[in-house]
Amino acid sequence: SAVISQKPSRDICQRGTSLTIQCQVDSQVTMMFWYRQQPGQSLTLIATANQGSEATYESGFVIDKFPISRPNLTFSTLTVSNMSPEDSSIYLCSARGTAYGYTFGSGTRLTVV
């Protein structure tokens, strides 16, 4: 199945700044997904990123706050813009592996101070 390298693994950022998270997949995948996970909570889907088209955002998430790029079939970035302490969370990317099983990156632990 696909292997995903996600970076950075963690970061501490000042409020008002932006952070870009990168995910590299070791094989070509059609769809990639970005999730957010608050400590002790389940995962919440932010958006679906298809190559060659704009990302599709879930309710409560907007492109201005979480712009996503998908320049090719093995790479995607998520930017968390104009950060506030409420954005402190773990961000994970995912891609379809075999059949309907999905592989996840190891996550980016973001702390906004």
Place this chain on the structure above:
Amino acid sequence: LAKTTQPISMDSYEGQEVNITCSHNNIATNDYITWYQQFPSQGPRFIIQGYKTKVTNEVASLFIPADRKSSTLSLPRVSLSDTAVYYCLVGGPNTGNQFYFGTGTSLTVIP
């Protein structure tokens, strides 16, 4: 969107079999049932997937009744390293292949 319901938490002693049941009453015809395991500070890891009846792999079994409105993940002879959160998800082409996570079940294995 098929919503899933699982117990919030479970405890089990080492060496016992653990069964975690998930309800998904609104599962669509083309939806698959997939279970993931997540350890702290890691992304979820695929465990097993099925459509109907029974599926078994090297780590778990998945039991799905004929009506597919529920499924049971069975972990044989659990060890301390099986302490994790287990998520049941349903999805497939009808949901655009997105997976929506429920609350998950926090399994604690006791020595």
